[in-house]
Amino acid sequence: MTGLFIALEGPDGSGKSTITSLLAEYFKEKGIDHIITREPGGTKIGEAIRKLILDTSNTEMCPETEALLYAASRGQHVHEKILPALQEGKIVLCDRFVLSSLAYQGVGRDLGIEEVKAINDFAIKEVYPDLILFFHVDPEITLRRKTRKIGGDRLEKEGNQFHNKVYNGYMDLIKLYPKNIKLIDASKSIEEVLAQSIAAIEEKLREREG
Ligand code: TYD
Numbered sequence: 001m002t003g004l005f006i007a008l009e010g011p012d013g014s015g016k017s018t019i020t021s022l023l024a025e026y027f028k029e030k031g032i033d034h035i036i037t038r039e040p041g042g043t044k045i046g047e048a049i050r051k052l053i054l055d056t057s058n059t060e061m062c063p064e065t066e067a068l069l070y071a072a073s074r075g076q077h078v079h080e081k082i083l084p085a086l087q088e089g090k091i092v093l094c095d096r097f098v099l100s101s102l103a104y105q106g107v108g109r110d111l112g113i114e115e116v117k118a119i120n121d122f123a124i125k126e127v128y129p130d131l132i133l134f135f136h137v138d139p140e141i142t143l144r145r146k147t148r149k150i151g152g153d154r155l156e157k158e159g160n161q162f163h164n165k166v167y168n169g170y171m172d173l174i175k176l177y178p179k180n181i182k183l184i185d186a187s188k189s190i191e192e193v194l195a196q197s198i199a200a201i202e203e204k205l206r207e208r209e210g
Pocket of ligand 1 (some may be wrong): 054155156
């Protein structure tokens with residue numbers, strides 16, 4: 001049996017990372033074989049690329065380079081880690097995947113959704129998530145969460161205009177590619193967001209068992 005590929009998506013400050021760790025605990029308790037991973041990164045090569053992309057001193061990085069580096073990290077991730085785990089029947093829980101590139105680089109950086117999708121299609125060879133949990137939260141809330149946080153990486157440091165564009169991009173993408181996307185109301189408490197996420201995963205698992 002092949003495993004289940006789940007991606008978590010959403011704007012910065014939507015709480016994905018917290019829920020990713022809580023879902024890992026849930027899988028452990030249930031004795032479900034899984035791996036937890038993230039993008040950019042997930043492999044030795046991917047983590048090196050991550051450092052390069054998110055380094056705040058890389059102010060001269062052009063959008064094309066940024067998009068190609070995310071896709072390069074993703075290609076390595078899929079071939080080295082995600083695909084083998086799926087072939088072993090594991091659940092793969094990935095913090096961000098292609099939809100992030102379409103929203104941040106395609107829309108946020110104005111490179112075009114189709115253009116960014118093309119380089120990603122090349123990198124990942126059709127390995128798309130079976131389920132995308134999209135953490136929806138009003139941009140005003142993420143902005144408040146963000147301003148409370150000190151520092152931040154190169155992308156997080158982008159202004160509100162960029163992050164609003166990313167949010168609108170995500171909203172368009174949900175309409176454009178609704179397949180396998182489950183909307184999670186991430187404005188709720190952590191417990192409620194976790195419960196919604198678990199319910200979506202269990203529904204998908206039941207669906208697969210047929
Ligand atoms: P992430 O590790 O999710 O940051 P955090 O855990 O701090 O929320 O992602 C780092 C940044 O990279 C984030 O601002 C989103 C951005 N990003 C893209 O622009 N394109 C992509 O394809 C991915 C995966 C992330």
